[in-house]
Amino acid sequence: MFTEPYVNLKELFDSEDKALLYLIENNYVNKYEKCRFCDSDTKLYINIKVYKCKNYKCRKPFSPLHGTIFSKMKLPLNIQLHLLNYYILKMPNSSIATTLKISNNTVTNYNRIFRKYIKDKINFSRNFKIGGRNKIVEIDETKIAKRKYNKGHIVEGGWVTGGIERSILKNKMKNENKKIFLLPIKERNINNIDLIIKKYVKKGTTIYTDCWKGYNNLRNIGYKHKTVNHKKYFKDPITGVHTNTIEGTWCALKQSIVPRNRTKKDLILYLREYHWRKKNREYNLWKMFLKD
């Protein structure tokens, strides 16, 4: 994980003024803003954290944080940024609560707001599709679920369908961004699988899957389809077909969600968060979060 070092940030966690100045100086918040009520010029007062309209007939104040994620939350701005830093670092909720002297519930609420914000950043565009002719896409499903305490059987959770485009470059050092989609699926059946694949995978793509019957229609809807029988082997010894890339993604995805959160609720938020972290793994996550 790559993010802004704590030593670069610790000053702005000291006070609301420093936090606001930091956001302004780094262009995450506008330094100049026209009056929201009469479009006149305004002046920024850092100490009281408002823009004031210069038009003497208006004079209305408004917050420089208006329209940003930080306007939605109640804690002082410096504490919010502190929470954001710990969220990006994936610090456990109880440790954050202890460090900042706030309740576990507050930490949970903030982390959920951060996740929702990320979800909106990663929304797929209408024509987003992976694969294409001469490209291989691995498709698979997995259940994100938690086990009941002291009991072996899975109690609740949700199914996820995922597709990942194989990189053509053998050179793993290149570390290119793999094209991927991850979606919660309400019911795991042939119709839903067909709908998802039609929406997210280009026609003519070669699709690798296991032998589950839900994939039986792929040839009829415009794809080349090859399978690996997981009851016998992970990689077909004759055709070389395997789905190890998407299986590896499942493993990493599950590790990224703490067991108590492996439920249907908010599954989409965790999927998008995983996607966002993966997509931006070579960038500074702190900066990527703050910039629009």
Ligand SMILES: [Zn+2]
């Ligand atoms: Zn005004």
